[in-house]
Amino acid sequence: MLVRLRTLEARLLPHGVFDVMRQLVLFSAAYWCYRIVRGAVDGRASDAFQHGRELISLERTLHTFVEPAIQGWASGKTWLIDAASWLYVNSQFSITLGALVFIYLFHNSAFYFVRNMFLVAMALALVGYLAFPTAPPRFFPEWGFTDSVSNFTHVPQDSVTVNALFNPFAAIPSMHVAFGLMLGWSLARLVRNRVARALCFLWPFLVTFVVVATGNHFVMDAVAGALVAMVAAYAAELLARTRPQAWAFAQMRAEAAA
Numbered sequence: 001m002l003v004r005l006r007t008l009e010a011r012l013l014p015h016g017v018f019d020v021m022r023q024l025v026l027f028s029a030a031y032w033c034y035r036i037v038r039g040a041v042d043g044r045a046s047d048a049f050q051h052g053r054e055l056i057s058l059e060r061t062l063h064t065f066v067e068p069a070i071q072g073w074a075s076g077k078t079w080l081i082d083a084a085s086w087l088y089v090n091s092q093f094s095i096t097l098g099a100l101v102f103i104y105l106f107h108n109s110a111f112y113f114v115r116n117m118f119l120v121a122m123a124l125a126l127v128g129y130l131a132f133p134t135a136p137p138r139f140f141p142e143w144g145f146t147d148s149v150s151n152f153t154h155v156p157q158d159s160v161t162v163n164a165l166f167n168p169f170a171a172i173p174s175m176h177v178a179f180g181l182m183l184g185w186s187l188a189r190l191v192r193n194r195v196a197r198a199l200c201f202l203w204p205f206l207v208t209f210v211v212v213a214t215g216n217h218f219v220m221d222a223v224a225g226a227l228v229a230m231v232a233a234y235a236a237e238l239l240a241r242t243r244p245q246a247w248a249f250a251q252m253r254a255e256a257a258a
Contacts, residue, residue: 056218
């Protein structure tokens with residue numbers, strides 16, 4: 001039994017328990033820094049609302065102001081808007097955390113590349129939040145937007161109060177979309193089942209629909225989130241070149257060893 005337990009530990013935790021603790025500390029520190037800096041825009045509510053209006057104006061000029069129509073269509077189907085609200089609440093933390101744990105346990109050789117992507121993306125997002133605080137669509141009821149997440153959870157999230165751990169004006173970039181892309185497409189490269197692979201590939205598109213339908217992000221926010229994910233992936237590739245045996249994605253590492 002002891003031998004079996006050690007064999008299982010070696011298979012699931014190839015770098016030992018201390019590596020797990022190191023990753024937990026690293027992600028926890030990064031997350032709390034992300035949250036603290038994310039809330040460092042106190043007193044800029046007027047700027048955030050002005051940026052939101054400018055974004056609406058830009059999308060109207062480009063004929064891409066489709067958010068009210070999307071939310072109106074989704075809200076007409078209770079099951080759909082409730083499902084979207086549930087996914088919005090859970091995709092950023094529960095689902096993301098679960099996916100990271102899955103990659104660590106079952107595709108450990110790719111985990112460190114994904115981890116580096118996340119850390120770079122979170123750092124880039126903080127620059128956007130500080131440089132361009134933006135009120136989300138739900139703060140503009142005059143355009144027909146509603147806060148579907150608050151309606152679903154019965155917990156008000158329409159406060160305009162910014163504090164050290166909460167910033168309602170962190171709309172650009174959409175990290176829901178960035179996380180969805182980094183995880184979904186990474187998993188699509190790792191899983192073998194075709195159905196699971198297709199679902200992973202489609203995941204970021206579903207997340208994009210969710211953030212728009214719930215009134216939490218503009219289309220431009222989603223585009224910015226996708227750009228952040230792309231830059232983070234490129235940065236992770238550059239980092240992998242410095243430590244290919246430790247930080248490269250699974251396939252990249254195999255090619256380097258060949």
